[in-house]
Each structure stands twice: as structure tokens, then as C-alpha cells.
Amino acid sequence: MRAIQIINAGGPEVLNPAELPDPEPGPGELLVGVAAAGVNYIDVYQRNGTYPMAMPYVPGLEGAGRVLALGPDVTDFAVGDRVAWVEALGSYAERVTVVADKAVPVPPGVSDEVAAGLLLQGMTAHFLVNDTHPVQHGEDVLVHAAAGGVGLLLTQLAAARGARVIATVSTAEKEELARAAGAADVIRYGEVADLADAVRNLTGGAGVHAAYDSVGRSTFDASLASLRRRGMLVLFGGSSGPVPPVDPMRLNAGGSLFLTRPKLFDYISTPEELRTRATDVFAEVVDGTLDVRIGHRYALADAATAHEDLQGRRTTGKLLLLP
Structure with missing residues (x-):
């Protein structure tokens, strides 16, 4: 063969x-x-x-x-x-x-x-919105790489559950795809000076309930800074590289935050x-x-x-x- x-x-x-x-x-x-x-x-x-x-x-x-x-x-x-x-x-x-x-x-x-x-990507999106952080109607969630394989499915599922999805993408074509999938707002990586500030401006300063991050090294700090008090950072990939070790006190200082690194095969x-x-x-x-x-x-x-x-x-x- x-x-x-x-x-x-x-x-x-x-x-x-x-x-x-x-x-x-x-x-x-x-x-x-x-x-x-x-x-x-x-x-x-x-x-x-x-x-x-x-x-x-x-x-x-x-x-x-x-x-x-x-x-x-x-x-x-x-x-x-x-x-x-x-x-x-x-x-x-x-x-x-x-x-x-x-x-x-x-x-x-x-x-x-x-x-x-x-x-694989559909079941990943499914467990992320149903089990890791069960998305609720009216929540604000951040989805990185929203025009990718998991990102498009995750955006659709979160929007179908009544969440407001803030998507990040790199190009105008990808923005169009993310919006068609149900993203309410789209941020292009290269067009904002501070990604976390852009997210907070879209949420009245509060931040998002959950950030779904498959990018890793280049977005981790912004994802953490985008969370509201008791928000959850769901790090489920590392397309830009692995995230360096994290001091748990950052979660305390950010407002009693949660951080998880799930994988499909455990679900x-x-x-x-x-x-x-x-x-x-x-x-x-x-x-x-x-x-x-x-x-x-x-x-x-x-x-x-x-x-x-x-x-x-x-x-x-x-x-x-x-x-």
C-alpha cells in the first residue's frame, strides 16, 4: 500500500x-x-x-x-x-x-x-464548551485562531449556546470566516497595540469569562490578562510554541483565575x-x-x-x- x-x-x-x-x-x-x-x-x-x-x-x-x-x-x-x-x-x-x-x-x-x-477537532470543540468551561448564555468568550480547524467549530458551538464570541485572526479573509461562524467581534493580531486592552474595551473593562487559546507562547500573556475575575484560561494547544513555566501567583494577582491544559483523549x-x-x-x-x-x-x-x-x-x- x-x-x-x-x-x-x-x-x-x-x-x-x-x-x-x-x-x-x-x-x-x-x-x-x-x-x-x-x-x-x-x-x-x-x-x-x-x-x-x-x-x-x-x-x-x-x-x-x-x-x-x-x-x-x-x-x-x-x-x-x-x-x-x-x-x-x-x-x-x-x-x-x-x-x-x-x-x-x-x-x-x-x-x-x-x-x-x-x-478530532469537532469533539475537541465539544468538550471545551460543554465540559472544560461549560459556556453559558450571555457569557463573553475569547477564541484565538478562530478561522482554524478547531477555532471555526468552537466559535459556532459557543455562539449556538448563546455566548458572545470575541475572535482573533490574522487576515481579512479569516475575519470574514470567523464572523460567518458566529463571532460577534473580531480582533486582527497585527492591528492592535495591546490585545488584552482590545478585549477589555469590548467587554466594558470587565474581561471575558473564558479564553480558549490554541496558539500558546505568543498569546498566553494576553489571554491571561483578558480574563475577568474568576475567569478561566483554557490552553489547548501551542501552535506558536510551548508556554514557559507559570508562577501560580499570577492567577491570584489576576483575580483568582483558573488555568487548565486539557486534551481530547482524557474526554x-x-x-x-x-x-x-x-x-x-x-x-x-x-x-x-x-x-x-x-x-x-x-x-x-x-x-x-x-x-x-x-x-x-x-x-x-x-x-x-x-x-
Whole structure:
């Protein structure tokens, strides 16, 4: 089969097209033909060594496709079923094995591309607004990188729950996307001298109830300074780099603030929780609450270009590889 293989950690150039043997499903596993694979920042962290990986390996965790074969002891799926997943390393390939307990059925009305473009980032947005900081009607929330894959979905969900979303973006095109997703106000990074002051001016000086920050190093201080008393900074990514160590007294001085660094896999830690959360986000696509924007589609062999575009912040919405 055709796949992307990484032999050594490094930049996008280490994403090498390769011909590899077809995988075989083991007990409790599915063999799936990959229709679309999602490109995510966790793939970048694994590729560049931030998250050390055993080498060599085939990257990619997320995708959607059709079941080709069943391993022993699989009872919940049949050959031909459409499934999606977010925890199957090796998804940058034509075929991948997926643990059956980590697969979710794709409902009618949701295409393979939408399923692959939605699941990881959609469930991330879902737990952020429902569990980490349950967004309430009338709250003010700050969403960084609001035209990105998670940002667009997070903006839609927060706005649907009655929050006023203040979005940050880098360009006029991204501002238009953020507003279409439901952002009430949009701040462009390069057009304000002080981001926290701009946020506070939009909230009558009070600040926001929650700041959702996937950017990290370059926005962390502004996010913290944008919070109202007892506000929460939800740091769920680091596209600009890791945040240096934080003195907890900064939370005290800022007004009894909260800081959390969540990850999706702690919110889908059981098959039941995974299925429930996936069912919810698929339902929100079907009923029109969520519009999944596929920002760009790449051939499998162009995985390096996809990573370059993602890291260069040249993208909006979701990036997909199409084997």
C-alpha cells in the first residue's frame, strides 16, 4: 500500500512517501480503507519530536473510510461499514488498522470527508464548551485562531449556546470566516497595540469569562490578562510554541483565575464516552448547528506540503489527505 513514513524526527521534509505491506487486523481490530485522513497539530508535534515516537512510523491519527476486514472478536461492525476514528496511528496511508472500540459509525448524511474533517477537532470543540468551561448564555468568550480547524467549530458551538464570541485572526479573509461562524467581534493580531486592552474595551473593562487559546507562547500573556475575575484560561494547544513555566501567583494577582491544559483523549477515555461525544457532534452537523469547512485537500504524497501550510498559518478550516 501507499503510505507516508517517518524515519527520523524533523521538519516537513521527513514525511516520505513509501510502499509498505498492507496491515493485518489483530484481535478486536478493523482493517479500514482510508477515504480521507485528517491533518492535525498533534501530527506535527509527533513528527518534530515534541512528542517522541518510536521510529520508523506512519503518522496520522484521524480518518474515515470503509471497513475492509474484521479481526477476531469483533462483533459491533461488519465489512462495508463506514467508520471514523481519532486514535489510529498510521492513518496517512491507504489502509490502517483501527481498534474497534476506538471506531465510531458514520451516520447517513455525513460524508467521509466531513467525518474525517470533523471528528478530532469537532469533539475537541465539544468538550471545551460543554465540559472544560461549560459556556453559558450571555457569557463573553475569547477564541484565538478562530478561522482554524478547531477555532471555526468552537466559535459556532459557543455562539449556538448563546455566548458572545470575541475572535482573533490574522487576515481579512479569516475575519470574514470567523464572523460567518458566529463571532460577534473580531480582533486582527497585527492591528492592535495591546490585545488584552482590545478585549477589555469590548467587554466594558470587565474581561471575558473564558479564553480558549490554541496558539500558546505568543498569546498566553494576553489571554491571561483578558480574563475577568474568576475567569478561566483554557490552553489547548501551542501552535506558536510551548508556554514557559507559570508562577501560580499570577492567577491570584489576576483575580483568582483558573488555568487548565486539557486534551481530547482524557474526554473520550472510554468507548461509551467516545461514542456519545461523536454522536453529538455528528448530530450537530446533520441539524445544521455545525458547518465543517474543508480548507484544503491534498494528495497523500503531498503530506509535507500540508504540514508546511499548517505550520505557516496559511490555512483555514480542516486539512485532509486523500489517499
